[in-house]
Structures are given as C-alpha cells and as structure tokens.
Amino acid sequence: MTPCPGIVDGRFLESTLAFIDCQAQSLGAEGYQALVAPGGSLSVLLSGMLTIFIALFGYRLLLGEAPDMRSGIVAFVKIGIVFALALSWAAYRPLVYDVVMQGPASLVADVAAPSALPGTSGDLPARLGQVDRALQELGRPNIGSALPQAAQPQTTQANDAQAPQALRPPVSDPPSIFSPYSLGTARLTFLTATIASFASVRLVAGLLLALGPLFIGFLLFEGTRSIFEGWVRGLLGTAIGAIAVTLLLSVELALLEPWLATLILRRSTDPFLSGAATELLVVAFAFALTLIAGLGMAARFAMAFRLPATLRALPGRWASALADESGRVTLPLRAPLTSGLEPPSRAARLGDTVAQIERREAREREMQTQATGGYGATAPRDRASSGPQASGLHQRRGVRNRISASAGRRDNQP
Template identity: 50%
Template sequence: MSCPGIADTDFLASALRFADCQAQTIGMQGYQALAAGGSPVGALLTGLLTILIALLGYRMLLGHVPDGREGVLTFVRIGLVLALSTSWAAYRVTIYDIVLHGPAEILGSIGGASDIPGATGGMISRLGAVDRAMTELSRLGISGNPAAPANASQAPGNEQAPAASQSQSQYDYEPATIFGSSSMGSARLIFLTATIAAYASVRLVAGLLLAIGPLFIAFLLFEGTRSLFEGWVRALVAASIGALTVTMTLGVELALLEPWLTDLLNRRYMNLSTSASATELLVVGLAFALILLGALAMAARLALAFRLPLTQLHRFAEQRAASERTSSTASTQNRTTVSGGEPSRAMAVAEAVAVAQRREGRAAVERSTPTGTLAQSSQRARDTAPPNTAPLGQGYRRRSQSRVSASSSKRDVRA
C-alpha cells in the first residue's frame, strides 16, 4: 500500500490519514514478512516446538506422564501457536481486524446513539474542517473595523467624541494586541499537536504490535515465556481501548468546536469583534489535550487487569498442589507429634502392661534356674516398694515417763 502524503491545503486530515495508512501497512506487511518460512521468527518457532516435544518426551521417560488436563492444554497451545503464527487468514480475523477496525465499529454504535459528530464516519474530514476554520479565523483577526467609530467622532459639535473614540479604539485593539496574534496561534498549535499525537500514537503502536505478533505468539509454548505473550496481548488491548477513547473524545471536541467556530466566522464576516474568542479557544484546546492524555492513561491502566485463561488455570493448579503439599506436611507433623511427643493415656496403659508382662516372665525364668533364689530375692527387693518414711521429727515415739539414770536410783536407795 502506498500511503498519500501531507497536503498543504488540508494538513490535519492528510496527516491523520497518513498515520492510519501507515499503521495498517506496517501491521499487514510486517506480519507477512515475519510469518514467512525463511524468516528468523519462523526458524525460532521451529526450534521452540522441537524443544517442547523433546521436553515432553524426556518427562515421560522419567515417569512423569502428564494427566489429561495438562495434555489437552499443551495440544491447545501448540495448535493456537501454529494457527496464529503461520496463517494470515486466521490472524487477520482473530486479531488484526479486531484491533484496527473494532474500535471504529464500537464507536459507530455508541456515537450513533449519542449523536456524536463523526462517529458513523467522516471524523478525519471534519477535524480537517475545524483546522481550516481556525486558520481562517486567525487570518480575519478578532477585532472589528474601527473606521465607523472614528468617523463618528469627527462629527461637528461633538467635543467629547475624540476621547470616546480613543477609548473605543483602545477597547477594540488592546485585547487583539495582547491575546489575538498569540492565543489564536497557540490554540491551533495545541489542537493540532494533541489530535495528531493521540490519534497517531494508538494507531502506530497497534500496527507495530500486530507486525511483531508471530514472535510473541511463539512465547505461548512455555511457562517461563508465557508472561511475554500476556504482556503483548495487554498492549494490544490498551491500544484498542485507547483508540476508542481518543476517537470518542475527538468527537465530543468536534461537537463543541464546529458550531462555535461557525458562529465566530459569521461574526467576523459581519465585521463584529470577537476579542474574547482567542483566550477561550486556547483554554478549550488545553483542556481537551489533558483529557486525551488522561484517556490514554486510563486505557493503559485498564489493560493491566487482563489475565489469560491458561495462566489462570496454571496458577489454580499450582495453588491446589501447594495446598495439598501443605496438608500432607501438616498431617505428617501431627503423626510425628503423637508418636514422638507426649504419650496418650492408652499408650501409657499399654506400655505399663507390657512392662509388667516382661517382669513376670523374667521372674519365672529365674525361679526355674539353680541360682534363681538369689536373683529372686534381689528381684523381689527391687520390686518391693520401699517402706514409708516417717515425717521429719516423728521418727521416734515420745516418752510418757521421765528418764531416770542408774546413779540417781542408787542415791535414792542409800538415802
């Protein structure tokens, strides 16, 4: 496709058509060049498919046979990659037309119901007409013809007329001198810059992303590179939403500027002053430039929330496997705690019965041997519980009679 150049008589419309044509050409011709058999992307795709099949084979040799869900998802990925990376017909229907022509169709449905100018077609031509109207208004100026007030001031018998004429002339020319030459040019400059930058950015970015589509589609094969494919899809979604928001904003701007500029031109053709219009046009141009910037930022932020279904399934499987591992680890720890920690009541009773049985069996064996008497006595001494010890201070019985020594008894007898 040969895109038309920029025309001097219709600068804005020709620039927007050139950007749109370049976006479509880059997206179509770039994809076909990368999807060809001898291209580097084709060789990369062949190598990635070979590596994937080899990895699946080695996993099966090592005993890791994929289940039904994993096998079906793998074959689905391979089919999608081959279909979208090698077939222009499939790629155009599923991705190319949706990204480049889908926003215009959505805008036609929404803007047609809302009566947005240019929503059903012809927006570029109407933007060019607005640019030409601003150029014509800048050429005509914003002040009226002061000839009539000057002639009236020279009427005979009117002594206060020169002062009134001077003040009227100052009122007519002072706003034009301060705001006219600068604000009208600045308003047109901002209008052209915001319109071309916003429209061309979303279209050219979409065309470039569509051109390198086969490269990013190949990254869908592996888990480690799937995030690159997901990022590419997010960028396409952001470009599509951005194109929709930009065209909608430009349609609203057309609804404001078209009748306003028509009225200003009619007043200038009638030689009426429009001294306040220069600043007002500058303010409107700045406001819509900021609105376009905010619309692009919100479109990019909205596209960040996009997630692929395959990625969601993979994350769900990972979370499920992690939860199963956690539950198995917790059950193992519980069993270890029960067996190696504090024994339960049943285990204590069983251990006591086993100890008693072993003691009785040992005693029977020792009684049947010649030296069993000594062993029996020692065993009995060990098994016999020690006597109860009396509390401190109560080991001896208290005497009920006083103690009398032998010498005192002899003294009593002598006496």
C-alpha cells in the same frame, strides 16, 4: 505494496491522519506476512521453539514423569494456538488483526449513535480538517471590514448615547503572554494533540500486530509466558485507547464546529473577536490534556489483564469433565483449592501425611495378625475382653495315683 498517499496541500490534517492510518494497517498486515514467510528468520525461530518444546515433553516421558490430563491438555492447547495464530494469516486476521484495527471504530459507532456525536460514522478526519481550516480562516486578516473611524466627539451626552454600536471601541482581551499569539497557539495545540493521540494508538497497534508471531511463540514456555501476556496487554491498551481518542475528539468537534461557524460570521462586525482567541486556546489545551488522560486510562485498564490464571484453570476444568464422562481416567485426589494457582496449604499436607501413616500402620497390623494365626498380641480387643476362655486338654495338669507305703506292703504280701 501500494504506497500511502502523502500530505495534500490545503488538507493538512485529514491527509496526515489518512497517511498514519494507512501506514499502521500496512505495517500490521504486510509485516506479519513477511515474518511468517517460508524460509524467513522468524519462521525458522518458531520451528525451533516448537521442536524444543516437544523435545522437553518427550524427555519428561523418558525419565518416567508421566504427565496428567491437565498437563497434556495445556501442552496441546499451546501448540494449537502457536500453529493457528503465528503461522496462519487466515486465522490471525479475523481473530487478532481485525479486532484491533476495525473493532474500535465499530464499537464507537454503536456507543455514540444515541448521542449523535459528530465524526463517529467514519468521517472524523474530514470533520477535524474542517475545524483546522476554520481556525486558519479566523487568523486571516479581515481586509475590507476594518473598524470604521470613530466620529468626532460631540459636546452633548445625548449625541454620545445615540452613537451606533459599530462606532464604539471593541472590548479588548486582558493582556497575557499568549495574547498576540493566542489564535495561532490554539491551532498548534489542536493539531499536535490530534495527530499525536491518533498516531500513538494506530502506529503502536500496527507495530505490535507485525511482531505478533514472535510474541505468540513465547506462549510455549513457562518462563517466557509473561512476554506473551505483555503483548496482549499492549494490543488491549491500543484498542481501548483508540476508542477513548475517537470519543474525545468527537466531543471536541461537537463544541468547536458551531462555535467556529459563529465566530466567522462575527468577523464582519467584530474583527477583533473580543477575546475569542484566548478562549479557543483554553479549549484546545484542555482537550489536549483530556486526551492524555484518556490514553493513561487505557494503559491502566490494560495492565489489569492477567493471562496465566485463565490458561491454567480452563484446561483443568476440561480434564475433570473428561474424567467424569469417561470414568476411566482418575486424577490424583487432592484437597480442593481456592485457586488453580495456589498450592495445598500446610494443614492439608499434614492431614495427607497422617492419613498415609495410619494406612501403613493398619497394613502392618493386618500382616502381623495373619502371620501369627490370629492369636498374636495385635489381635482385636473384642477377643481379649470377651471373657475367660475354657481351658482345653493341653491346659490340664498331669494327675498320678498316690499310693501309701503300707498299702504297697499289703499288696506285695503273698
């Protein structure tokens, strides 16, 4: 590991910013490689998490809970992401590290190019250092250019009107609690706001990148997925914050650089700068508050990120596409949902229950009809209402010949 350069005498601000940037990049890159090294504690932890995840999936199969196409695709996607990003620096660097560390600078260069803001082409620390040295120059006593002594008062007003401007007393700034220390306080505010805002986005990004394999492993389980989502939000917030800080500091440079150059030239004729120290303090303090607002805006935007909905909806679309193309995989028929996360409504569940009851009763009626030969009580109504049926032989009454008693005696006579 190459040590980062320290603070250089006479170049305090730019050397401090360079040191912070070097530490952030080395922390993110070398910290990641140290965590995923073979035999490391985090490598063993990730292997254990993968083993537990696969074991739980296998127990579901043993217990007869066969996963559908969506669950299978989600499981394989999780395992692929963990193996690709948490155990391989070659995949982690272009997909995560370079996006967070190098992406904001490239985006700022494209956005600020039309407006020609200073410092957006990679020379921001050097330009900020020049502003700091200009503030130091203004605070240095102007020896040899003191205000000349005022001439003796003249008796006539004409002579007073003809007095040169250099002999008149300067316009003093209204007194305030910062009046004796306005210029020093302005430099203090400028340095604090610049270093704090730059360090907050770069060092936090380096720390999150170094711990990336640990947070990526939490993607495997449903209960810990929110931790992975929080890690993604943190990286997104640092990236947006870096963009905001760079643009705001560039705007501050565009205001301070020509103004400070003019004030340095004025010191030869106006050593008191006629209230410019207070104005510099106001500008430095205002931009410090603006940097805080920019970081808060970045954090608020990052909190709007939601990961689970994307992970659940996308595999479902893949499964539906595969089922339609193959024609051999059929997913359970469900009512259409408005979101991949919403369960079926109560009305949809009641409708499914009623349909199942009707299908079961229809099957029972069909079985009863087959058992009675088609003449049972469950025969269709069109048979019963088709009209009277012709009676068969088994429906006729038995008829006997009726013989009277006299006819019988006559037949029996000899």
